[in-house]
Each structure stands twice: as C-alpha cells, then as structure tokens.
Amino acid sequence: xxxxxxxxxxxYLLLAPTLLFLVLFFFVxxxxxxxxxxxxxxxxxxxxxxxxLFTDIHFPDALKNTxxxxxxxxxxxxxxxxxxxxxxxxxxxxxxxLLYIYAIPLGIxxxxxxxIWLSIFTERGYLNSLLQNLGFIERPILYLSxxxxxxxxxxxxxxxVWRATPLVMVILLSGLQMIAKDYLEAAExxxxxxxxxxxxxxxxxxxxSIQSALIMRTILAFQVFGPIVVLAxxxxxxxxxxxxxxxxxIRHEYIASAYxxxxxxxxxxxxxxxxxxxxxxxEQLGVM
Amino acid sequence: MERRKRGLxxxxxxxxxxxxxxWTLLPLLLITLAAFTSRSExxxxxxxxxxxxxxxxxxxxxxKAHGVMEATLRSILVALxxxxxxxxxxxxxxxxxxxxxxxxxxxxxxxxxMTRMFPTSLLAIxxxxxxxxxxxxxxxxxxxxxHVTLALPFVVLTTASLFMKIPYDLEExxxxxxxxxxxxxxxxxxxxxxxxxxxxxxxTFVVSWNEVYASSVLxxxxxxxxxxxxxxxxxSPLNFRFAGGFFMTLPALVFIFIIRKRLLHMWGVAINK
Numbered sequence: 210x211x212x213x214x215x216x217x218x219x220x221y222l223l224l225a226p227t228l229l230f231l232v233l234f235f236f237v238x239x240x241x242x243x244x245x246x247x248x249x250x251x252x253x254x255x256x257x258x259x260x261x262l263f264t265d266i267h268f269p270d271a272l273k274n275t276x277x278x279x280x281x282x283x284x285x286x287x288x289x290x291x292x293x294x295x296x297x298x299x300x301x302x303x304x305x306x307l308l309y310i311y312a313i314p315l316g317i318x319x320x321x322x323x324x325i326w327l328s329i330f331t332e333r334g335y336l337n338s339l340l341q342n343l344g345f346i347e348r349p350i351l352y353l354s355x356x357x358x359x360x361x362x363x364x365x366x367x368x369x370v371w372r373a374t375p376l377v378m379v380i381l382l383s384g385l386q387m388i389a390k391d392y393l394e395a396a397e398x399x400x401x402x403x404x405x406x407x408x409x410x411x412x413x414x415x416x417x418s419i420q421s422a423l424i425m426r427t428i429l430a431f432q433v434f435g436p437i438v439v440l441a442x443x444x445x446x447x448x449x450x451x452x453x454x455x456x457x458x459i460r461h462e463y464i465a466s467a468y469x470x471x472x473x474x475x476x477x478x479x480x481x482x483x484x485x486x487x488x489x490x491x492e493q494l495g496v497m
Numbered sequence: 498m499e500r501r502k503r504g505l506x507x508x509x510x511x512x513x514x515x516x517x518x519x520w521t522l523l524p525l526l527l528i529t530l531a532a533f534t535s536r537s538e539x540x541x542x543x544x545x546x547x548x549x550x551x552x553x554x555x556x557x558x559x560x561k562a563h564g565v566m567e568a569t570l571r572s573i574l575v576a577l578x579x580x581x582x583x584x585x586x587x588x589x590x591x592x593x594x595x596x597x598x599x600x601x602x603x604x605x606x607x608x609x610x611m612t613r614m615f616p617t618s619l620l621a622i623x624x625x626x627x628x629x630x631x632x633x634x635x636x637x638x639x640x641x642x643x644h645v646t647l648a649l650p651f652v653v654l655t656t657a658s659l660f661m662k663i664p665y666d667l668e669e670x671x672x673x674x675x676x677x678x679x680x681x682x683x684x685x686x687x688x689x690x691x692x693x694x695x696x697x698x699x700x701t702f703v704v705s706w707n708e709v710y711a712s713s714v715l716x717x718x719x720x721x722x723x724x725x726x727x728x729x730x731x732x733s734p735l736n737f738r739f740a741g742g743f744f745m746t747l748p749a750l751v752f753i754f755i756i757r758k759r760l761l762h763m764w765g766v767a768i769n770k
Contacts, residue, residue: 226585235617312757314521
C-alpha cells in the first residue's frame with residue numbers, strides 16, 4: 210500500500226513542467242486554431258473562410274468520406290478485436306505468442322501500413338498477380354482509380370482495419386482480464402451457452418472498455434491520413450487530408466485551420482455522444 | 498453428440514485463431530518480399546505471386562536515394578529528443594501523481610486524459626504558424642516538441658503506475674537513514690523503475706518514428722523519414738515505396754518485440770482509465 214503524503218508544494222513543483230508544456234503546446238495551439246479559422250487576413254473577425262470551405266467542391270466528399278470510413282472501419286474493428294481478445298483471453302497453449310502476433314501492427318505507422326497494402330492493391334500487385342496465377346483474370350484490375358471508388362474505399366478500410374484493430378484488441382483484452390472468473394463460472398453452472406455467456410455476462414461487463422475503445426478509435430478514424438494519401442491521393446478526400454492539402458500545397462492556413470477545427474468539433478461531439486449513449490449504470494456493474 | 502459439438506468448437510476456435518494470425522502476418526511477409534524484388538519484376542505482367550528471385554536492387558535504390566539517409570538520421574534524432582524531453586517533463590509529474598495527494602490531482606489526471614480526446618496531430622497547423630515566429634519551423638527540436646505533446650499523456654500515466662508499484666516505505670527507510678529526498682529517489686526508486694522507463698522510452702520512440710502528419714506540416718527541408726517519403730511519394734517508383742514501407746516498419750517490429758511483455762499493461766494504463 211502506497212502511503213500518500215501531503216507534500217503539496219513539492220507535487221506542484223513536479224507537475225509544473227508538464228502543465229506548462231501542455232499549456233504551451235496543446236492549449237495555445239487549440240485556441241489559435243479557433244482564432245485562425247475566424248480571422249481575416251488583415252485581422253478582424255470573418256466567416257469568409259467558412260463560406261469558402263463549405264462551398265469548396267471537395268468539402269462535401271471529404272465530410273462524407275470521413276464519416277463513411279469511420280462507419281465502415283469501426284464496427285469491423287470492434288468485432289475482429291473482440292474475437293481476438295476472446296481467443297487470447299482463453300489462455301490456452303500459445304496464447305501469449307498469439308498476443309504478440311496480433312499486436313504487431315500496433316507499432317506500424319499509418320504511412321507504412323498504406324505502403325504495405327499498396328503492394329497488394331496496386332495494378333501489378335499481389336492481389337492481381339494471385340488472381341492471374343489462379344486464372345481468374347487476364348489483365349490487371351484497376352483497384353485504385355477514380356473509376357472504382359468502391360475499391361478505393363475498400364482498400365482504405367482494409368488497411369485501417371488491419372493496422373488499428375490491435376489497438377482495440379488491447380483495450381478490450383485488458384477489460385476482459387478484469388472480469389472476475391466467478392461470473393463466468395456462475396453462468397456455466399446455470400447452463401449458459403457460449404453465446405449467452407458473451408451476451409449476458411461478458412458484453413455488459415465490458416461496456417466501459419468498449420466505450421474507451423470506441424472513443425479512441427473514432428477519433429483516430431477521423432484523422433485517417435496515411436493510407437488515404439498512399440492509396441487514393443486526392444481521389445478520396447477526407448477532412449484530415451484536405452486540411453493537409455490546404456496547408457502544405459495551397460499554403461492557406463486559414464482554411465486548413467477551419468478544417469482542423471471542424472475535425473476537432475466532430476471529435477468532441479462524438480466523444481460526448483458515446484459518453485451519454487453508453488453511460489454505465491453503477492448497478493449494472495455491481496449486481497449480477 | 499456433446500463430444501462432437503465440443504470438437505467442432507475446438508476446430509472453430511483454433512481455425513479462427515490461425516486465420517487472424519495469417520491476416521496479421523501475411524501483409525508483412527508480402528512487403529518484405531516486395532522490398533527485395535527487383536524493379537523490373539515489380540513492373541512486369543504477368544507477375545508471379547512470389548518473386549522469382551530476391552534481389553537487393555530495390556532496397557539499395559531506396560537506401561541510396563537522395564535524402565533518405567539524412568531523413569533517417571533526423572528521424573532517429575527527433576525520436577531521441579522526444580524521449581529525453583518527455584521523460585524529463587513527464588516522469589516527475591507521474592511521480593507526483595503516484596506519491597502525493599494534493600488539491601487538483603484529479604483535475605490534472607482528467608486534463609491529461611482529455612488531451613487524448615483530440616486529434617492532436619492536427620495541432621501542427623497552428624503550431625507551424627507559431628514556430629515561424631519562434632524560429633522553430635523546420636527544426637528537429639520543433640518536430641520533437643510536437644511529438645512530446647503526443648507522447649506526454651502516455652508517459653505521465655505510465656510512469657505514475659510504475660511508481661505506484663514501489664512501496665513508499667522503502668524510500669522512507671532511506672530518508673530515515675540519512676538520504677536526501679533526491680538521494681532516496683535516485684538510489685531506491687529509480688533502479689526499480691528503470692525497466693519500465695526503458696519500455697516507455699521505446700514506446701515513445703515508436704510514436705515519434707511513425708508520426709507523419711505533424712512532421713510533414715512542420716518541416717520543409719529538414720524532413721524526417723516519414724515526412725520525406727510522404728513528400729516524394731508521387732514522384733517515387735514502386736520499388737522505392739515498397740522498400741520505404743518495409744524500412745519504416747522494421748524498427749517498429751523490433752521494438753514491439755522487445756517491449757512485448759509490458760505492452761498490454763502500458764496500453765491498459767494509458768487508455769483504460
């Protein structure tokens with residue numbers, strides 16, 4: 210048991226650097242994003258940037274694609290990650306090795322993941338060469354082109370599911386490991402089937418972990434950037450890539466900031482709605 | 498009947514486990530092969546699924562390409578700087594959180610967690626404007642400071658949980674035996690948490706090494722490796738891209754392997770609170 214002391218001054222001294230740093234490099238930029246998005250070039254308040262953003266031809270697509278990708282990626286990840294976590298949590302032979310294997314993509318950047326799947330989806334990539342070797346096709350199929358938007362979306366979804374499912378898995382797994390074995394044994398004694406156990410015992414108890422996984426993942430899905438740039442370029446604009454484009458290519462920091470602010474507002478809204486929708490009642494956790 | 502059902506469940510279980518493992522590993526195997534396939538074969542059609550022969554041509558082309566080695570060096574420097582700054586700033590805060598009770602403790606914890614609820618890398622855009630005024634734009638220090646923002650919440654929370662596990666009695670014993678507070682910390686506490694700190698440092702390295710968005714926004718000439726690959730992407734042939742993807746993945750794999758035992762715990766601490 211750690212004895213907790215009242216060393217108020219020392220603790221404030223120890224916290225000060227972190228606090229100062231976060232104010233300087235997190236809070237100030239945050240305020241500046243808001244400022245820049247509403248500031249005219251010469252100074253003064255303006256809504257002109259927003260007007261330009263909302264009427265930009267890429268904006269509706271960017272918003273639509275960002276939401277669509279999140280909607281496709283997150284449920285798939287949740288299901289896959291839950292299965293992976295259940296498999297590892299069974300703690301049979303080799304489950305530790307499996308955990309390491311499943312966790313590998315945790316260390317891979319979104320850019321590298323995009324390049325990895327590019328080797329599969331590119332015109333003369335692994336997928337086409339496999340199909341050709343098996344005799345299904347003669348000429349390569351163009352997956353990553355403006356003529357097959359459904360394939361573009363699929364490629365990005367697959368890349369993101371591959372790369373970021375382990376993150377969800379780790380969150381769910383540490384939640385699973387906190388569930389007392391008694392509950393599961395009790396369920397078995399009452400003759401619950403596997404599916405009943407999952408539905409009636411595990412899922413309700415896992416709700417807090419599912420909630421944090423959903424929040425983390427949605428915010429990360431809104432930021433999806435690397436795979437978009439590598440696999441689709443500007444054929445599949447999303448909010449993050451548009452923000453980057455306006456900043457790095459067009460050098461228009463005002464619209465870039467407006468895009469960034471929009472993404473932040475979306476993230477906060479989503480976090481808040483998860484917290485409200487998935488509110489865990491104390492009695493659900495305590496009384497089984 | 499019961500037995501057969503159980504047998505089927507076993508098959509499903511192991512089959513599923515195996516499928517998931519293949520799903521994870523196969524793309525890694527394929528990019529490794531692609532990095533060691535010659536350019537002419539990568540662009541040929543019909544192409545055999547596995548390369549006819551492995552060659553170093555593509556990988557060497559990438560490694561020798563203009564700017565790649567410099568960018569790699571910069572990436573390493575940025576990551577080391579990020580580790581240094583985030584541990585120096587974050588570990589004391591983690592220590593305070595684990596040892597002392599003070600007003601605002603919960604608010605501080607919550608504030609740290611709140612920073613994770615934002616798409617932090619997008620803060621690079623206002624930071625870039627700030628950096629131009631401060632003379633930090635296009636510098637390695639500037640990129641590291643941005644990466645510290647990403648890593649700091651994680652470092653504070655993991656170090657807090659590391660110190661939490663060390664009984665304060667030990668430090669107190671050292672104090673009564675005449676150690677100063679700092680001496681007690683350095684001689685008693687630090688050696689016990691070193692493995693955990695190393696794991697946190699490695700993790701911070703991976704965060705920094707992998708970061709693309711902010712590095713691309715904050716640099717122009719002094720690109721880190723991901724920012725360099727990003728900037729040259731459209732002009733690069735496939736062999737460059739695949740070798741680059743493989744090269745970026747490699748250290749991450751090694752590091753994840755080294756810290757595998759602490760991985761679950763660290764993520765649990767950083768996220769599940």
